[in-house]
Structure formats: structure tokens, C-alpha cells
Amino acid sequence: MITQSLISEIVSKQRQFFYTGTTKDVSFRIAQLKKLKQAILQYDSEIAEALKADLNKPEFEVYVAEFLMIFTDIADAIKQLKNWVKPQRKGVEVAFLPGSAYLYPEPLGVALIIAPWNYPFQLSLLPLVGAIAAGNCAIVKPSEIAPHTSHVINKVISKIFPREYIAVVEGGVETTQELLQEKFDHIFFTGGTAVGKIIMKEAAKHLTPVTLELGGKNPCIVDTDINLEVSTRRIAWGKFLNAGQTCIAPDYLLVHKSIKEKLLTALADSIKEFYDAHPIESQDYARIISQKHYNRLVNFIEGDIYFGGEHNSEKLFIAPTVINNVSWQDSIMEEEIFGPILPIIEYEDINEVITAINSRPKPLALYLFSNNKNLQARILRETSSGGVCINDTIKHYGVASLPFGGVGDSGIGKYHGKASFDVFSHYKSVLKRGFAFDMKLLYPPYEGKLPLLKRLFGKN
Ligand code: NAD
Numbered sequence: 001m002i003t004q005s006l007i008s009e010i011v012s013k014q015r016q017f018f019y020t021g022t023t024k025d026v027s028f029r030i031a032q033l034k035k036l037k038q039a040i041l042q043y044d045s046e047i048a049e050a051l052k053a054d055l056n057k058p059e060f061e062v063y064v065a066e067f068l069m070i071f072t073d074i075a076d077a078i079k080q081l082k083n084w085v086k087p088q089r090k091g092v093e094v095a096f097l098p099g100s101a102y103l104y105p106e107p108l109g110v111a112l113i114i115a116p117w118n119y120p121f122q123l124s125l126l127p128l129v130g131a132i133a134a135g136n137c138a139i140v141k142p143s144e145i146a147p148h149t150s151h152v153i154n155k156v157i158s159k160i161f162p163r164e165y166i167a168v169v170e171g172g173v174e175t176t177q178e179l180l181q182e183k184f185d186h187i188f189f190t191g192g193t194a195v196g197k198i199i200m201k202e203a204a205k206h207l208t209p210v211t212l213e214l215g216g217k218n219p220c221i222v223d224t225d226i227n228l229e230v231s232t233r234r235i236a237w238g239k240f241l242n243a244g245q246t247c248i249a250p251d252y253l254l255v256h257k258s259i260k261e262k263l264l265t266a267l268a269d270s271i272k273e274f275y276d277a278h279p280i281e282s283q284d285y286a287r288i289i290s291q292k293h294y295n296r297l298v299n300f301i302e303g304d305i306y307f308g309g310e311h312n313s314e315k316l317f318i319a320p321t322v323i324n325n326v327s328w329q330d331s332i333m334e335e336e337i338f339g340p341i342l343p344i345i346e347y348e349d350i351n352e353v354i355t356a357i358n359s360r361p362k363p364l365a366l367y368l369f370s371n372n373k374n375l376q377a378r379i380l381r382e383t384s385s386g387g388v389c390i391n392d393t394i395k396h397y398g399v400a401s402l403p404f405g406g407v408g409d410s411g412i413g414k415y416h417g418k419a420s421f422d423v424f425s426h427y428k429s430v431l432k433r434g435f436a437f438d439m440k441l442l443y444p445p446y447e448g449k450l451p452l453l454k455r456l457f458g459k460n
Contacts, residue, residue, distance in 0.1 A: 002171055004178045010167050011182045014110045014137035017164040023135045024107060026081055032132050032161070033074045036125070039160045040067060043152065047121055050148035054120065056287035061242065066121040069416070070129060072400050076417050077133040084133070084421050087430070095457065099433040105425040107135030109185035114176060114199065116191045117289050118245040118338075120146035124153050127188045127211075128166070130420025136186075137165055141179055144172040145289055177202075184208050186424060190247075191215075192336075193361075193409050200412075211413035211423055213247075214406050215336045216363045220250035220393065221353060221379065223370035224259045228266050231369045231391070236270035238367075238393025240320045243286040244340035245293075248365040250393055251336060252326070252343045254353050260346050264324065267342075268307045271320045279319050280312060288316040288339060297339035300332045306344070328356060350375065354382050362386070362408030367393050386410050 022028055040047065044067070051057040051066065077084075087102040111131045115124040124142045131138040140157065142150035154168040161167075169175060180187075180202035189199045190213040203210045220235060239250050255263055275282040288294040294316050301309050301321060308321035318340050326332060326343035333343065347353050357366070366385035370376060376390055386406035389396040397404055397416075405414030415423050441449055441456075 002169055002175060002178075004181065007169065007178050007182060010139060010163060010169070011110060011184070013164040014139070014167070017162075018107075018109050018137045023137060023165065026085055029132055029135055030078050030081060032165075033078055033129065035160045036129070036132070037071060037074045039156050040070065040125075043156050047149070047152050047156070050152040051121060051146075053148040054117070054146040055242065055245070055289060056285075057242065058284045058286070060284070061286070062121075065242065066119055069122055069398065069400075070125050072398075073126060073129045073417060073420060076400055077129060077421065080418065081133055081421075084418060085135075088427075092431070095439075096431065096433070098437060099431055102430045102432070104428040104430050105134070105421075106428050108424055108426055109136060111136045111138040111186045111188060111424055112141065112179055112182075112184040113138055114141045114179075114187070114189045114191065115143050116247075117143035117145035117149075118242060118247065120149040121153065123190045123213075124149075127190070127415060127420065127423075130415055131188075131424045132166070133421045134424035136424050138167075139179065139184075140166070140168045141176055142168065142170065144170070144175075182206075186211070188415075188423065189213065196411070211405070211415065212411045213404075213413075213415070214364070214409065214411040215247045215338065216361055216406070216410040217251040217333070217336050218248060218363045218365040218367065218385075219353075219357050220253050220367035221350075221369065222253055222255045222259065222263060223350075223368070223372060223375055224256045225371045225375075226259075226369045226391075228259075228262055229270075232263060232266040232270045233273075234392050235367075235369070236267060236274060236320070239342050240271065240274065240285070240340050241394070243288060243318065244320075244342075245286070245289060245338055246394065247338075248387075248394055248397055249338075250342070250365075250367050251363075252333065252345060254345050254347050257346045257348050260344070264306055264322065264344070267322060271307060271322075275320060279308075280310070280315065280317050285320075288318055291316070293339065294318065297337070297341060300337065300339070300341050303330065308340075350378075354379070357383050362406070362410055364406045364410035365389065365394075365396070384408070 048059045048062045087104045090101040092099050092101045113127045120143050142153045150170050157168045183206040187203050188211045193214045196212040196214045275285045279285045304324040306322045306324040308319035310319040321341045323343045326345050362384050364386040366388050368379050368390050387396050400417035403414035403419035404416045405411050
């Protein structure tokens with residue numbers, strides 16, 4: 001196990017390396033991003049095997065849901081970096097003329113990235129792309145709950161980057177706690193809300209800024225004005241991808257009473273189309289990450305089970321499951337499900353739906369299936385969530401121009417694309433002046449100057 005003194009040594013060496021200025025060079029940053037992409041491609045099958053071992057993740061999903069965003073963000077950063085690093089010229093008030101104002105983006109220094117287990121590769125390396133693009137050094141702490149992926153990340157990163165630049169520190173909760181004893185310039189955490197609070201408390205001791213990418217219960221409202229087949233396909237895909245272990249999976253459905261029976265039938269058809277009548281045999285369906293999570297999830301399989309419900313402890317398998325006639329008071333509605341179990345709550349009055357959503361912690365994602373433009377506008381106006389996707393699920397996450405993150409209990413800060421560069425940058429405010437026109441009005445002695453000052457500025 002890694003010791004506190006070794007962690008301190010890595011942090012201190014990274015700080016020394018940062019102060020050499022090497023990481024600030026734009027061509028250096030671009031070269032490292034290219035190296036990272038090359039390494040992922042070179043080790044793609046080993047990475048896919050690790051993800052299979054940890055989550056039975058299908059290779060297709062490794063490309064779509066683990067690699068694609070990393071490649072998109074790397075390509076975006078390589079293309080845009082020369083623009084992103086440019087000082088941005090800003091306006092200057094008359095009082096400070098002659099002068100010019102700028103925002104200079106500068107790297108923060110040494111960053112700590114803490115990742116969860118559900119997309120263990122992407123969520124370790126996607127923030128790293130932002131850290132590298134912005135010119136930082138970084139320590140990545142992958143999730144110990146996905147050990148094979150953690151090892152392969154360590155292997156790939158230590159092959160391409162020296163430890164004084166980018167280091168991977170493997171280990172469990174104790175290791176994370178040791179890391180948190182150090183002073184970092186930024187902590188980027190992805191994980192659950194409860195642990196997010198611990199991270200923020202520890203970071204506060206060093207006054208370290210944090211990005212917290214957290215979870216929550218994401219509502220999915222299904223109105224009557226929809227294309228039933230397309231809707232249920234998109235809902236089933238978003239819910240059962242990675243066996244429901246997705247932070248932005250629709251957690252529960254709020255379905256209009258008049259369409260519910262048809263929707264349930266179509267949903268069952270979509271699930272069968274995706275994973276066959278025997279999903280335990282499907283090559284395209286993931287497993288639950290651990291016995292602990294399996295046990296937690298199995299407790300939710302009760303009540304009016306409309307579809308699925310089968311489970312196998314030895315294989316950590318839980319079938320795509322739909323539970324009908326759920327009420328807000330049921331235990332499944334108390335915490336984020338984070339598994340392949342979909343509760344259905346029916347509604348007749350959209351006002352009640354909006355009130356219920358607003359009386360709970362703000363979710364990371366909110367989904368609405370409806371062609372009704374008035375309803376779309378109303379949901380956007382009257383609810384708050386990290387993001388919204390209308391008539392689809394998950395896919396807003398993939399749009400690099402849309403910063404991704406939560407609000408309230410679902411997180412602090414946003415990333416992806418340029419937003420990732422911004423997270424790991426400090427925008428330094430700079431005013432440049434020459435020596436002409438030194439306005440003496442501002443300097444003491446002040447006697448007799450106030451009326452003029454009031455005339456000049458007081459009326460604004
Ligand atoms: P987690 O919070 O249990 O763990 C995440 C990381 O925190 C791990 O690396 C772990 O070592 C560390 N950790 C755990 N307990 C700790 C403690 N007491 N002190 C210090 N460090 C500790 O999260 P998880 O179970 O790996 O992931 C699931 C959660 O993450 C879900 O709530 C999900 O919604 C959320 N999530 C959010 C996003 C997002 O982008 N917003 C993405 C994926 C997952």
C-alpha cells in the first residue's frame with residue numbers, strides 16, 4: 001500500500017515540475033494529449049478486458065461510453081488550445097483609460113482527480129484531459145471497486161507520463177483520505193453525494209477549490225404526446241446501459257395514466273429486443289459491480305413486478321426490471337437506485353409532478369418525453385436540474401459544447417470540452433497601463449476634489 005510519505009513526495013515533485021514551466025508550453029500540452037490518445041488505442045483490448053472483468057462491460061460500450069468522450073475532448077482541445085490560452089481582451093471604464101484589460105488563463109498547479117467505479121476508465125481520464133489541456137500536473141485516483149480497470153489505468157499512464165507530471169495512485173478509501181491530507185490546487189471528484197461532502201470538508205482545510213460531480217434520482221416524465229416506440233427504446237437504452245449503473249440514467253418514470261399500459265407493453269418489447277428474452281445470456285448486458293451493491297439492489301425488487309425481477313448472486317446479475325404502481329412513499333424512491341430497476345409512478349396532473357420533483361433534491365438530469373412545446377417550456381422553466389434532455393436519455397452528456405455537471409445536491413462545477421479547460425484554469429484579471437495621463441484627482445490630499453468626483457462618477 002502506498003504510504004503518506006510517498007504521496008507527499010509525489011505531490012512535492014509534481015509541484016517542482018510544475019514550477020519548471022514545462023507544462024505551460026502549449027505544444028507540450030498538445031503532445032501529451034496525443035500521447036494519451038495513442039496509448040488508449042494501443043492498449044484498447046487490455047482496457048476492454050479489464051472493464052469486462054469489473055463490470056462485464058460489452059466491448060461496444062467500452063468504445064461508446066468509455067473512450068468516445070475522451071477522444072472527442074482530446075480532439076477538441078488539440079484543435080482549440082491555441083485559442084483557449086490566448087488572453088481575452090475586456091472593456092475598460094473611462095476612469096482607467098488609457099489602459100487595457102485582459103483575462104489571462106493560467107494553470108492551477110497540481111490537481112487531484114478522484115473517480116468512481118461505474119465508468120471507471122472514462123471518469124478517471126476525461127477530467128485528466130482538461131487538467132493536461134490547461135497545463136497542470138495531476139494525480140489520478142481510480143476507483144478501487146473496479147480493480148482491473150484501476151490497474152490498467154496505472155499501467156497505461158505510468159508508461160507514457162513521468163510521475164512528477166501525471167501519477168496514478170491506486171488504493172481504497174484510506175488512500176483517498178491520505179491524498180486528501182495534501183494541499184492540492186484543485187480537487188475534481190466524481191462519486192456519490194455522501195462522499196462528496198467528505199471531500200469538500202477535507203478540501204476546505206487547505207482552502208482547495210473542488211469540482212463535485214455527484215449523483216441523484218433523475219426523473220423521467222412521459223407525457224401522452226409521444227412516439228411510443230421511439231420513446232420506450234430510448235428509455236430502455238438509457239436505463240439498462242451498464243445495467244443501470246449510470247449517474248444520468250433515468251432513475252424512475254412518471255407516466256401519464258392514460259398512456260401507461262401501452263408504455264409498459266412497449267417498454268417490455270424494447271427490453272426483449274435489446275437483451276433477448278434471457279438477458280443473463282446476453283453478451284450486451286453488464287453485471288452489478290459488487291456483492292454489496294447487488295444485495296442493496298435486490299432489496300428493491302418487490303411489489304408489482306411488471307417485467308424482469310430475475311437475479312443471480314453468483315453472477316452478480318440482475319435482469320432489467322420494471323416495477324409498476326410505485327408510490328413516492330416506497331423505499332425505492334428514497335435513494336438513487338443506480339441499478340437496472342425501473343419504478344413506474346403514474347400521474348394525471350402535471351402540477352403534482354412538478355411539485356413532487358421540486359420538493360426533492362435537485363437531480364443531475366431530468367428527462368421529458370413530449371412533443372408538447374408548452375409542456376417542454378414549462379418543465380424547463382419550473383424545475384431545476386444539472387441538465388435536461390427532451391425526448392431522449394443520456395445523449396446530452398455527449399454534446400461537448402454543453403458543459404456537464406449538477407446543481408444543488410447533484411454537484412458543483414461543470415466540465416467537458418472547453419468547460420474542462422476552464423475548470424483547471426485560473427482566469428487572471430490583468431490591467432495594463434502606460435505612464436501618460438496620470439489622473440491626480442484620485443490622490444490625496446482630497447480637499448475640494450469630492451464635488452468633481454461626484455459629478456464624474458456619482459450619476460452612473
Ligand atoms: P463513491 O462516492 O463511493 O466513491 C468515489 C471515490 O471516492 C472512490 O475513488 C473512493 O475511493 C472514494 N471514497 C469513497 N469513500 C470515501 C471516504 N469515506 N473518504 C474519502 N474517499 C472516499 O462513489 P461510487 O460508488 O464509486 O460511484 C457511484 C456514485 O457516483 C453514484 O452516486 C453516481 O451517481 C455518482 N456518479 C456521478 C457521476 C457524474 O458525472 N456526476 C458519474 C458517475 C457516477
